[in-house]
Amino acid sequence: MRKAxxxxxxxxxxxSNAFTSLPQNRAFTATSSKSSLSMADLPVRKLGxxxxxxxxxxxxxxxxxxxxxxxELTGHGIEVAKICVRDASKKRDFDVPSGCIVTExxxxxxxxxxxxxxxxxxxxxxxxxxxxxxxxxxxxDVVTANKALIAKDLPEIEEKLEQCPGAEFRYEAAVCGGIxxxxxxxxxxxxxxxxxxxxxxxxCTNFMLTSMDKGGxxxxxxxxxxxxxxxxxxxxxxxxxxxxxxxxxxxxxxxxFGIDVDxxxxxxxxxxxxxxxxxxxxKMMGGTIKLVGVAKKVDEESVAAFVSPCYVTSDDSLSSVxxxxxxxxxxxxxxxxxxxxxxxxxxxxxxxxxxxxIVALAKGxxxxxxxxxxxxxxxxxxxYDSVFYIRLSYTDALGITRQCGEICEKHGVSIHSILxxxxxxxxxxxxxxxxxxxxxxxxxxxxxxxxxxxxxxxPVFYMPVLxxxxxxxxxx
Amino acid sequence: MRKAxxxxxxxxxxxSNAFTSLPQNRAFTATSSKSSLSMADLPVRKLGxxxxxxxxxxxxxxxxxxxxxxxELTGHGIEVAKICVRDASKKRDFDVPSGCIVTExxxxxxxxxxxxxxxxxxxxxxxxxxxxxxxxxxxxDVVTANKALIAKDLPEIEEKLEQCPGAEFRYEAAVCGGIxxxxxxxxxxxxxxxxxxxxxxxxCTNFMLTSMDKGGxxxxxxxxxxxxxxxxxxxxxxxxxxxxxxxxxxxxxxxxFGIDVDxxxxxxxxxxxxxxxxxxxxKMMGGTIKLVGVAKKVDEESVAAFVSPCYVTSDDSLSSVxxxxxxxxxxxxxxxxxxxxxxxxxxxxxxxxxxxxIVALAKGxxxxxxxxxxxxxxxxxxxYDSVFYIRLSYTDALGITRQCGEICEKHGVSIHSILxxxxxxxxxxxxxxxxxxxxxxxxxxxxxxxxxxxxxxxPVFYMPVLxxxxxxxxxx
Numbered sequence: 001m002r003k004a005x006x007x008x009x010x011x012x013x014x015x016s017n018a019f020t021s022l023p024q025n026r027a028f029t030a031t032s033s034k035s036s037l038s039m040a041d042l043p044v045r046k047l048g049x050x051x052x053x054x055x056x057x058x059x060x061x062x063x064x065x066x067x068x069x070x071x072e073l074t075g076h077g078i079e080v081a082k083i084c085v086r087d088a089s090k091k092r093d094f095d096v097p098s099g100c101i102v103t104e105x106x107x108x109x110x111x112x113x114x115x116x117x118x119x120x121x122x123x124x125x126x127x128x129x130x131x132x133x134x135x136x137x138x139x140x141d142v143v144t145a146n147k148a149l150i151a152k153d154l155p156e157i158e159e160k161l162e163q164c165p166g167a168e169f170r171y172e173a174a175v176c177g178g179i180x181x182x183x184x185x186x187x188x189x190x191x192x193x194x195x196x197x198x199x200x201x202x203x204c205t206n207f208m209l210t211s212m213d214k215g216g217x218x219x220x221x222x223x224x225x226x227x228x229x230x231x232x233x234x235x236x237x238x239x240x241x242x243x244x245x246x247x248x249x250x251x252x253x254x255x256x257f258g259i260d261v262d263x264x265x266x267x268x269x270x271x272x273x274x275x276x277x278x279x280x281x282x283k284m285m286g287g288t289i290k291l292v293g294v295a296k297k298v299d300e301e302s303v304a305a306f307v308s309p310c311y312v313t314s315d316d317s318l319s320s321v322x323x324x325x326x327x328x329x330x331x332x333x334x335x336x337x338x339x340x341x342x343x344x345x346x347x348x349x350x351x352x353x354x355x356x357x358i359v360a361l362a363k364g365x366x367x368x369x370x371x372x373x374x375x376x377x378x379x380x381x382x383x384y385d386s387v388f389y390i391r392l393s394y395t396d397a398l399g400i401t402r403q404c405g406e407i408c409e410k411h412g413v414s415i416h417s418i419l420x421x422x423x424x425x426x427x428x429x430x431x432x433x434x435x436x437x438x439x440x441x442x443x444x445x446x447x448x449x450x451x452x453x454x455x456x457x458x459p460v461f462y463m464p465v466l467x468x469x470x471x472x473x474x475x476x
Numbered sequence: 477m478r479k480a481x482x483x484x485x486x487x488x489x490x491x492s493n494a495f496t497s498l499p500q501n502r503a504f505t506a507t508s509s510k511s512s513l514s515m516a517d518l519p520v521r522k523l524g525x526x527x528x529x530x531x532x533x534x535x536x537x538x539x540x541x542x543x544x545x546x547x548e549l550t551g552h553g554i555e556v557a558k559i560c561v562r563d564a565s566k567k568r569d570f571d572v573p574s575g576c577i578v579t580e581x582x583x584x585x586x587x588x589x590x591x592x593x594x595x596x597x598x599x600x601x602x603x604x605x606x607x608x609x610x611x612x613x614x615x616x617d618v619v620t621a622n623k624a625l626i627a628k629d630l631p632e633i634e635e636k637l638e639q640c641p642g643a644e645f646r647y648e649a650a651v652c653g654g655i656x657x658x659x660x661x662x663x664x665x666x667x668x669x670x671x672x673x674x675x676x677x678x679x680c681t682n683f684m685l686t687s688m689d690k691g692g693x694x695x696x697x698x699x700x701x702x703x704x705x706x707x708x709x710x711x712x713x714x715x716x717x718x719x720x721x722x723x724x725x726x727x728x729x730x731x732x733f734g735i736d737v738d739x740x741x742x743x744x745x746x747x748x749x750x751x752x753x754x755x756x757x758x759k760m761m762g763g764t765i766k767l768v769g770v771a772k773k774v775d776e777e778s779v780a781a782f783v784s785p786c787y788v789t790s791d792d793s794l795s796s797v798x799x800x801x802x803x804x805x806x807x808x809x810x811x812x813x814x815x816x817x818x819x820x821x822x823x824x825x826x827x828x829x830x831x832x833x834i835v836a837l838a839k840g841x842x843x844x845x846x847x848x849x850x851x852x853x854x855x856x857x858x859x860y861d862s863v864f865y866i867r868l869s870y871t872d873a874l875g876i877t878r879q880c881g882e883i884c885e886k887h888g889v890s891i892h893s894i895l896x897x898x899x900x901x902x903x904x905x906x907x908x909x910x911x912x913x914x915x916x917x918x919x920x921x922x923x924x925x926x927x928x929x930x931x932x933x934x935p936v937f938y939m940p941v942l943x944x945x946x947x948x949x950x951x952x
Contacts, residue, residue: 058810062667062810063667065667066666066667069666070666070667073666178810178811178812178814179814180660180663180664183663183664184656187656187659187832187836188656188659188828188832190542190545190546190549190831190832190835191538191539191541191542191546191827191828191831191832191835192828314796315796315798316796317793317796317797317817319796320790320791320792320793320795320796321793322791325813333824334534334538334654334824334825334827334828335654335818335819335824335825335828336654336818336819336822336824336825337801337817337818337819338654338655338816338817338818338819339815339816339817339818340814340815340816340817341793341813341814341815341816341817342811342812342813342814342815343811343812343813343814346812348809348810348811348812349810349811349812351667351810352664352667352668352810352811355666355667356663356664356666356667359666359667360663363841363842364842365839365841365842366839366840366841
């Protein structure tokens with residue numbers, strides 16, 4: 001977000017004496033000696049890292065830099081014993097610690113009984129899965145940053161863990177990179193009940209939408225920019241189609257609601273249908289458009305979810321989350337609204353989350369409950385009520401408003417307002433319907449009927465308005 | 477923030493089969509049985525709670541509601557054995573658990589060896605301190621929500637802890653109520669280095685500023701509204717003067733930088749000098765005004781800090797934090813920018829934070845490092861460079877612009893722009909200077925010189941602009 005706020009000038013004449021008169025060092029010593037009472041001379045934790053790329057390198061760097069502090073904090077030295085890479089002869093962009101062996105052979109780590117923690121940052125879901133399962137079988141703790149693996153195999157991994165009582169498993173970096181959302185879900189809400197979570201959980205698309213909104217770029221220009229900056233993959237389908245966000249939403253749903261949903265069942269609309277026009281209309285309405293993953297408890301029995309572009313009002317904390325930044329908002333009984341904003345990817349944010357897992361394991365913190373047990377017996381449903389934004393492209397004709405009214409009335413879609421920018425082409429114009437709160441299915445049916453009409457050009461685009469009181473607020 | 481986003485409709489016909497076909501319950505059982513291996517038949521944790529008011533009642537309610545889950549999660553039953561209150565005959569707004577004794581005598585809890593965890597939510601710094609110290613002496617774990625006590629006595633408490641190796645101490649609820657900022661500081665940043673933290677950490681003043689900004693209220697109207705809604709104390713000085721924010725900032729500085737500062741040394745300006753006029757100018761500049769506590773590493777040796785109203789740009793995540801909500805942003809080497817937004821006060825948010833501490837203690841999580849050891853030898857400095865907003869009230873006269881220019885030049889204050897609303901009274905008008913990035917001390921000197929001039933009415937008000945690239949951005 002904000003890159004730097006204020007810079008400060010050291011003026012020694014105004015130095016406080018507090019730091020000499022107050023017992024700050026004593027307090028530090030206090031706790032470390034306290035820790036030492038129970039953790040004196042604990043054995044070194046020896047790490048085997050699978051993957052020596054962006055994230056792996058970041059992890060090694062942080063461990064090297066902070067080794068004295070980690071020893072103080074956990075009682076254990078933390079040592080990178082071996083790193084397994086595809087090509088051991090390749091030059092690394094980090095210093096390999098002295099004594100650390102770089103290998104190409106998985107078993108050099110897996111069969112080494114002196115290595116008691118495995119860090120999997122190689123990616124993929126085949127070899128990575130083998131490595132994780134074998135490491136757990138050998139009683140090694142495992143830390144991973146592998147979203148694809150977690151999204152695909154978390155239930156199976158948890159089952160495996162049951163058979164490996166000596167091993168622990170952590171995956172903070174797998175969702176939203178540097179945002180500690182896994183730990184937050186596990187540690188901030190045991191006494192709470194989550195009603196809803198919504199999030200900007202894909203950095204590439206949020207970068208593109210920001211560029212379209214603030215920079216006035218077209219979809220293609222925004223995608224080119226995202227590619228040039230390394231935010232988009234060579235094949236950007238997973239990002240722009242919303243599928244990456246859906247994988248993360250599925251993991252978060254498991255943590256928030258204890259429900260395990262087949263990804264394919266979650267309705268998913270990406271950003272490919274959005275045009276500059278939609279941002280013009282969003283501005284007219286006072287807000288912007290974000291790709292949001294939403295999951296919500298419908299009642300004590302059911303949870304609904306979707307990934308879709310959404311209209312977001314300007315006073316929503318998600319509206320000022322720009323660029324490749326991620327954000328997750330949790331609505332719950334006790335805490336009401338909690339929002340976590342941070343970097344969703346990148347070398348050091350992701351490595352930092354792995355480090356937090358490594359330190360927690362070295363400290364001996366107990367396995368967190370994997371998810372809220374409230375999920376037992378819950379079911380997933382795929383429809384919801386919302387205020388909707390519906391954009392129709394048209395060729396000018398007589399009777400459009402009447403026909404819109406008839407179709408909406410037929411499907412019980414109550415219209416709040418109709419927005420029309422100045423028309424520059426009679427054969428390629430567009431207008432927007434904003435509905436009252438209506439069921440998604442009714443909007444789908446109305447859209448399908450619109451598309452049958454002669455004056456309607458191409459598919460009708462619709463998206464939820466992310467605040468159900470928005471129509472009311474606008475009507476005042 | 478957003479109260480409710482979307483409501484969902486359960487449509488059983490679209491139910492996914494995933495929850496029956498995927499092993500979700502098994503996974504849940506997996507970890508609980510895993511936990512049970514090490515935690516089977518653990519003794520009940522017996523709690524003595526000091527304070528049966530708003531927060532105490534919330535804690536008791538949550539424990540009653542979640543007792544089965546907590547047992548599953550920690551291995552221990554968690555039982556409220558005794559509650560100590562001022563008047564035991566008073567009717568409570570919560571159900572006292574069966575078997576729980578309500579007493580007026582501190583020692584009924586402190587001398588009870590079967591009670592191994594004390595929860596201090598009575599407030600104040602005299603009796604509360606006695607209770608905390610005696611409980612620690614007896615080897616009991618202590619959880620507190622008492623900001624005043626922590627701000628005043630944390631170093632002494634940590635010293636005490638050194639002598640009580642059996643006891644643990646937690647205070648998540650003491651800063652920003654429901655926001656897990658203490659745990660975040662302790663758990664998300666061990667491998668990171670914090671450069672700056674800034675936060676909206678007083679709910680009362682943020683409610684008032686929101687009301688002045690969005691509702692067009694005067695300061696007095698906003699204060700009356702805050703009082704009516706219970707956000708302001710009978711004597712609101714601690715809130716509106718910025719002193720409550722300063723206490724919290726001091727605690728956060730200790731966690732972020734390991735530096736212990738005498739509160740009095742932190743420059744503190746409240747919101748009492750702000751007028752509707754300032755919000756008009758802030759709107760003209762495209763942003764708003766927030767009361768922000770800021771602490772920043774100046775170099776490897778020093779940390780600077782202040783509490784002040786600040787001009788905040790509209791794309792800053794703090795700008796959309798409205799009402800009594802709190803927010804903390806941390807800028808660090810690895811994570812870059814991390815923002816935590818949530819409820820800073822209230823029964824359930826505060827109780828939820830106490831519950832998280834209680835559950836962590838019951839789980840046996842190790843004592844977190846109290847703060848970053850980087851603080852050893854650091855000093856506190858009280859000056860900083862910033863872009864400043866300077867508002868001058870004046871009686872119209874010839875030569876004002878020339879004199880402004882002369883004074884600013886004399887003190888090395890480079891002027892970026894001069895803003896002037898339409899003048900409605902020649903004897904009671906105001907204009908605003910926006911500076912380039914300059915030292916605070918220079919602004920102070922210029923303000924003092926302005927105040928000597930005949931046309932200058934009353935004190936000159938100035939505040940930092942919370943983004944050093946703002947002037948550059950506005951100049952484009």
